[in-house]
Amino acid sequence: MTGAPTHSPNSRIEWLDAARGIGIVLVVFGHVLRGLFGADIATDPTWHAIDYKLYTFHMPLFFLLAGVSVTFGHAQPATDFLKNKVWTVAYPYFLWSLIQGGVMIALSSHTNAGYNPSVLWSIGWEPIAQFWFLYVLMLCHLTMPVLKLHMHLLPYVVAGGLIGSSFFAPDSASQRILHSLSFYAAGLWLADRIKGLPPLNNVSPIVGALA
Numbered sequence: 001m002t003g004a005p006t007h008s009p010n011s012r013i014e015w016l017d018a019a020r021g022i023g024i025v026l027v028v029f030g031h032v033l034r035g036l037f038g039a040d041i042a043t044d045p046t047w048h049a050i051d052y053k054l055y056t057f058h059m060p061l062f063f064l065l066a067g068v069s070v071t072f073g074h075a076q077p078a079t080d081f082l083k084n085k086v087w088t089v090a091y092p093y094f095l096w097s098l099i100q101g102g103v104m105i106a107l108s109s110h111t112n113a114g115y116n117p118s119v120l121w122s123i124g125w126e127p128i129a130q131f132w133f134l135y136v137l138m139l140c141h142l143t144m145p146v147l148k149l150h151m152h153l154l155p156y157v158v159a160g161g162l163i164g165s166s167f168f169a170p171d172s173a174s175q176r177i178l179h180s181l182s183f184y185a186a187g188l189w190l191a192d193r194i195k196g197l198p199p200l201n202n203v204s205p206i207v208g209a210l211a
Contacts, residue, residue, distance in 0.1 A: 067187020
């Protein structure tokens with residue numbers, strides 16, 4: 001008898017790693033492009049069109065993959081799950097926010113955007129630059145134990161997050177949280193369907209869902 005592949009807690013899932021790798025490449029490209037915008041180097045409208053399409057895809061991809069990946073450890077108690085995320089998500093968020101924030105403050109006269117020392121005191125509610133991803137991801141992980149208990153409500157969470165996010169300014173904290181949570185919940189919702197597919201076909205429903 002054959003079925004969905006099983007995985008030990010410490011094993012690597014190749015298709016999931018590959019999908020994350022694609023997302024990382026897109027994120028790096030996106031940040032380089034935003035830097036070129038800030039330096040008034042990439043001024044052609046084509047680059048702005050690429051930027052728009054890129055940012056409607058790569059971060060939703062990460063949050064959907066995060067929702068899928070947490071289901072591989074679904075038997076883990078909620079307290080153990082959250083303790084793990086404190087060390088692997090929250091701790092790096094605060095550590096690297098302080099490091100990068102300190103460097104950017106020290107070099108503010110030589111960079112595109114200046115930083116005021118006060119930004120380091122507000123990282124608990126105002127993430128610095130790209131670290132909003134870790135901040136919002138941790139908030140999503142905090143909802144996971146509740147979402148797991150009410151799996152039948154996940155389609156409503158997905159729809160509610162997408163609709164609710166449209167009422168807030170783009171890139172605001174509220175918009176990012178609701179928008180990202182909708183894709184995280186979609187990952188939880190679709191995880192069993194995706195994991196039941198042959199490895200080479202796993203990425204297809206992810207792309208379809210994001211589209």
